[in-house]
Amino acid sequence: AQSVTQPDIHITVSEGASLELRCNYSYGATPYLFWYVQSPGQGLQLLLKYFSGDTLVQGIKGFEAEFKRSQSSFNLRKPSVHWSDAAEYFCAVGAGIGGGSQGNLIFGKGTKLSVKP
Amino acid sequence: GAGVSQSPRYKVAKRGQDVALRCDPISGHVSLFWYQQALGQGPEFLTYFQNEAQLDKSGLPSDRFFAERPEGSVSTLKIQRTQQEDSAVYLCASSLGPVYSNQPQHFGDGTRLSIL
Numbered sequence: 689a690q691s692v693t694q695p696d697i698h699i700t701v702s703e704g705a706s707l708e709l710r711c712n713y714s715y716g717a718t719p720y721l722f723w724y725v726q727s728p729g730q731g732l733q734l735l736l737k738y739f740s741g742d743t744l745v746q747g748i749k750g751f752e753a754e755f756k757r758s759q760s761s762f763n764l765r766k767p768s769v770h771w772s773d774a775a776e777y778f779c780a781v782g783a784g785i786g787g788g789s790q791g792n793l794i795f796g797k798g799t800k801l802s803v804k805p
Numbered sequence: 806g807a808g809v810s811q812s813p814r815y816k817v818a819k820r821g822q823d824v825a826l827r828c829d830p831i832s833g834h835v836s837l838f839w840y841q842q843a844l845g846q847g848p849e850f851l852t853y854f855q856n857e858a859q860l861d862k863s864g865l866p867s868d869r870f871f872a873e874r875p876e877g878s879v880s881t882l883k884i885q886r887t888q889q890e891d892s893a894v895y896l897c898a899s900s901l902g903p904v905y906s907n908q909p910q911h912f913g914d915g916t917r918l919s920i921l
Protein backbone atom coordinates (compact mmCIF):
# COMPACT_ATOMS: atom_id res chain seq x y z
CA ALA A 689 0.00 0.00 0.00
CA GLN A 690 1.10 3.54 -0.66
CA SER A 691 2.47 5.57 2.24
CA VAL A 692 4.21 8.86 2.89
CA THR A 693 6.77 9.56 5.61
CA GLN A 694 7.77 13.00 6.79
CA PRO A 695 10.59 12.32 9.26
CA ASP A 696 10.66 15.77 10.83
CA ILE A 697 7.73 16.70 13.06
CA HIS A 698 8.94 20.24 13.79
CA ILE A 699 11.64 22.38 12.22
CA THR A 700 12.78 25.85 13.24
CA VAL A 701 14.78 28.04 10.87
CA SER A 702 15.88 31.64 10.98
CA GLU A 703 14.29 34.13 8.65
CA GLY A 704 16.39 34.37 5.49
CA ALA A 705 17.90 30.92 5.95
CA SER A 706 17.38 28.09 3.50
CA LEU A 707 14.85 25.34 4.11
CA GLU A 708 14.54 21.69 3.19
CA LEU A 709 11.61 19.56 4.30
CA ARG A 710 11.95 15.84 3.79
CA CYS A 711 9.40 13.49 2.29
CA ASN A 712 9.75 9.80 1.46
CA TYR A 713 7.06 7.77 -0.25
CA SER A 714 6.27 4.16 -0.84
CA TYR A 715 4.61 3.43 -4.16
CA GLY A 716 5.03 0.70 -6.73
CA ALA A 717 4.60 2.75 -9.90
CA THR A 718 5.40 6.29 -10.93
CA PRO A 719 3.87 8.37 -8.16
CA TYR A 720 1.87 11.54 -8.35
CA LEU A 721 3.42 13.71 -5.62
CA PHE A 722 2.24 16.90 -3.96
CA TRP A 723 3.21 19.41 -1.32
CA TYR A 724 0.49 21.32 0.52
CA VAL A 725 0.73 24.04 3.16
CA GLN A 726 -1.78 24.56 5.96
CA SER A 727 -1.97 27.65 8.14
CA PRO A 728 -3.78 27.40 11.50
CA GLY A 729 -7.52 27.07 11.07
CA GLN A 730 -7.22 26.95 7.31
CA GLY A 731 -7.55 24.34 4.63
CA LEU A 732 -4.74 23.03 2.48
CA GLN A 733 -3.14 25.09 -0.25
CA LEU A 734 -1.30 23.36 -3.07
CA LEU A 735 2.34 24.46 -3.34
CA LEU A 736 3.45 22.23 -6.20
CA LYS A 737 2.93 18.86 -7.81
CA TYR A 738 4.89 16.28 -9.76
CA PHE A 739 3.30 14.00 -12.33
CA SER A 740 6.08 13.30 -14.82
CA GLY A 741 8.84 14.99 -16.76
CA ASP A 742 11.38 17.32 -15.22
CA THR A 743 12.22 16.07 -11.75
CA LEU A 744 12.76 19.58 -10.38
CA VAL A 745 9.39 21.19 -9.91
CA GLN A 746 8.76 24.87 -9.26
CA GLY A 747 5.82 25.95 -7.16
CA ILE A 748 4.23 29.01 -5.69
CA LYS A 749 5.76 31.28 -3.04
CA GLY A 750 9.30 30.47 -4.17
CA PHE A 751 9.18 26.78 -3.27
CA GLU A 752 10.62 23.96 -5.32
CA ALA A 753 10.83 20.20 -4.91
CA GLU A 754 12.96 17.50 -6.47
CA PHE A 755 11.73 14.01 -7.27
CA LYS A 756 14.42 11.38 -6.74
CA ARG A 757 13.20 7.95 -7.73
CA SER A 758 16.33 6.17 -6.47
CA GLN A 759 15.75 7.58 -2.99
CA SER A 760 11.93 7.52 -3.09
CA SER A 761 12.06 11.13 -2.02
CA PHE A 762 10.34 14.38 -2.89
CA ASN A 763 11.96 17.01 -0.68
CA LEU A 764 10.68 20.57 -0.54
CA ARG A 765 13.15 23.45 -0.61
CA LYS A 766 13.19 27.21 -0.39
CA PRO A 767 16.39 29.27 -0.62
CA SER A 768 15.30 32.04 1.77
CA VAL A 769 12.51 31.62 4.31
CA HIS A 770 10.14 34.44 5.21
CA TRP A 771 8.30 34.78 8.51
CA SER A 772 5.03 34.26 6.64
CA ASP A 773 6.16 30.74 5.67
CA ALA A 774 5.53 29.53 9.22
CA ALA A 775 2.85 26.86 8.83
CA GLU A 776 2.42 23.11 8.59
CA TYR A 777 3.56 21.38 5.44
CA PHE A 778 2.16 18.12 4.12
CA CYS A 779 3.57 15.83 1.48
CA ALA A 780 1.07 13.63 -0.32
CA VAL A 781 0.97 10.89 -2.93
CA GLY A 782 -1.92 10.19 -5.26
CA ALA A 783 -3.50 6.81 -4.61
CA GLY A 784 -4.59 6.38 -8.19
CA ILE A 785 -4.92 3.07 -9.90
CA GLY A 786 -2.90 1.95 -12.95
CA GLY A 787 -1.48 4.52 -15.31
CA GLY A 788 -0.32 6.64 -12.42
CA SER A 789 -3.52 8.63 -12.03
CA GLN A 790 -4.19 10.82 -9.04
CA GLY A 791 -7.27 9.47 -7.26
CA ASN A 792 -7.52 10.39 -3.63
CA LEU A 793 -4.47 11.65 -1.74
CA ILE A 794 -2.45 9.89 0.95
CA PHE A 795 -0.81 12.39 3.26
CA GLY A 796 2.18 12.31 5.55
CA LYS A 797 1.79 13.42 9.15
CA GLY A 798 3.14 16.86 8.37
CA THR A 799 6.10 19.03 9.37
CA LYS A 800 5.48 22.15 11.39
CA LEU A 801 7.75 25.00 10.36
CA SER A 802 8.60 27.78 12.80
CA VAL A 803 10.55 30.84 11.66
CA LYS A 804 12.80 32.77 14.05
CA PRO A 805 13.17 36.52 13.45
CA GLY B 806 -14.11 34.23 -6.06
CA ALA B 807 -15.79 31.15 -4.84
CA GLY B 808 -13.58 28.47 -3.42
CA VAL B 809 -14.72 25.35 -1.63
CA SER B 810 -17.06 26.36 1.17
CA GLN B 811 -17.72 24.23 4.24
CA SER B 812 -20.30 24.78 6.95
CA PRO B 813 -20.45 25.00 9.81
CA ARG B 814 -16.84 25.99 10.56
CA TYR B 815 -17.21 24.67 14.10
CA LYS B 816 -19.61 22.11 15.51
CA VAL B 817 -19.92 20.94 19.08
CA ALA B 818 -22.15 17.96 19.78
CA LYS B 819 -22.81 15.65 22.66
CA ARG B 820 -21.86 12.03 22.36
CA GLY B 821 -24.66 10.10 20.71
CA GLN B 822 -26.04 13.01 18.68
CA ASP B 823 -26.18 13.01 14.91
CA VAL B 824 -24.34 15.71 12.94
CA ALA B 825 -24.36 16.85 9.31
CA LEU B 826 -21.48 18.66 7.65
CA ARG B 827 -21.95 20.49 4.37
CA CYS B 828 -19.57 21.06 1.48
CA ASP B 829 -20.16 23.44 -1.42
CA PRO B 830 -17.56 22.64 -4.09
CA ILE B 831 -16.26 25.05 -6.67
CA SER B 832 -18.92 25.48 -9.33
CA GLY B 833 -18.53 22.99 -12.15
CA HIS B 834 -16.15 20.71 -10.30
CA VAL B 835 -16.86 17.11 -11.07
CA SER B 836 -15.03 15.36 -8.26
CA LEU B 837 -15.51 15.82 -4.54
CA PHE B 838 -13.45 14.30 -1.74
CA TRP B 839 -13.88 14.10 2.04
CA TYR B 840 -10.91 13.77 4.41
CA GLN B 841 -10.68 13.51 8.19
CA GLN B 842 -7.81 15.22 9.99
CA ALA B 843 -7.21 14.30 13.61
CA LEU B 844 -5.25 16.67 15.81
CA GLY B 845 -1.57 16.66 14.90
CA GLN B 846 -2.06 14.30 11.96
CA GLY B 847 -2.29 14.53 8.22
CA PRO B 848 -5.66 14.29 6.49
CA GLU B 849 -6.97 10.80 5.89
CA PHE B 850 -9.23 9.89 3.00
CA LEU B 851 -12.86 9.08 3.73
CA THR B 852 -14.76 8.97 0.45
CA TYR B 853 -15.10 10.55 -2.97
CA PHE B 854 -17.72 11.31 -5.56
CA GLN B 855 -17.64 11.81 -9.28
CA ASN B 856 -20.74 13.86 -10.00
CA GLU B 857 -23.45 12.16 -7.92
CA ALA B 858 -21.80 8.74 -7.93
CA GLN B 859 -19.94 7.69 -4.80
CA LEU B 860 -17.04 5.79 -6.33
CA ASP B 861 -15.12 4.92 -3.20
CA LYS B 862 -16.16 4.92 0.44
CA SER B 863 -13.45 2.63 1.69
CA GLY B 864 -12.09 5.25 4.10
CA LEU B 865 -15.30 5.71 6.09
CA PRO B 866 -14.38 4.43 9.57
CA SER B 867 -17.72 2.86 10.42
CA ASP B 868 -21.28 2.48 9.24
CA ARG B 869 -22.14 5.51 11.36
CA PHE B 870 -20.58 7.65 8.63
CA PHE B 871 -22.60 8.38 5.53
CA ALA B 872 -21.99 10.80 2.65
CA GLU B 873 -24.15 11.89 -0.23
CA ARG B 874 -24.07 14.22 -3.21
CA PRO B 875 -27.53 13.76 -4.71
CA GLU B 876 -27.37 16.37 -7.48
CA GLY B 877 -23.68 16.21 -8.18
CA SER B 878 -22.92 19.50 -6.49
CA VAL B 879 -23.33 20.06 -2.73
CA SER B 880 -22.29 17.16 -0.53
CA THR B 881 -23.22 16.28 3.03
CA LEU B 882 -21.24 14.10 5.40
CA LYS B 883 -23.43 12.71 8.15
CA ILE B 884 -22.23 11.06 11.31
CA GLN B 885 -24.76 9.18 13.39
CA ARG B 886 -24.49 8.45 17.11
CA THR B 887 -21.28 10.44 17.40
CA GLN B 888 -18.42 9.17 19.54
CA GLN B 889 -15.53 11.08 21.08
CA GLU B 890 -13.11 9.58 18.58
CA ASP B 891 -15.05 11.34 15.83
CA SER B 892 -13.62 14.67 17.03
CA ALA B 893 -11.51 15.97 14.17
CA VAL B 894 -11.41 18.48 11.34
CA TYR B 895 -13.35 17.30 8.32
CA LEU B 896 -11.96 18.63 5.06
CA CYS B 897 -13.70 18.72 1.73
CA ALA B 898 -11.90 19.10 -1.59
CA SER B 899 -13.13 19.40 -5.15
CA SER B 900 -11.48 18.91 -8.49
CA LEU B 901 -12.44 20.03 -11.98
CA GLY B 902 -11.85 16.73 -13.70
CA PRO B 903 -12.84 13.15 -13.04
CA VAL B 904 -11.42 11.48 -9.95
CA TYR B 905 -8.60 9.83 -11.87
CA SER B 906 -7.27 12.90 -13.61
CA ASN B 907 -4.42 15.33 -13.25
CA GLN B 908 -6.57 18.17 -12.01
CA PRO B 909 -5.51 19.46 -8.57
CA GLN B 910 -7.74 19.16 -5.52
CA HIS B 911 -8.87 22.45 -3.96
CA PHE B 912 -9.57 22.30 -0.24
CA GLY B 913 -12.06 24.10 1.94
CA ASP B 914 -11.17 25.43 5.39
CA GLY B 915 -12.78 22.45 7.08
CA THR B 916 -15.32 21.85 9.82
CA ARG B 917 -13.89 21.35 13.28
CA LEU B 918 -16.07 18.81 15.08
CA SER B 919 -15.84 18.42 18.83
CA ILE B 920 -17.74 15.65 20.59
CA LEU B 921 -18.28 16.14 24.30
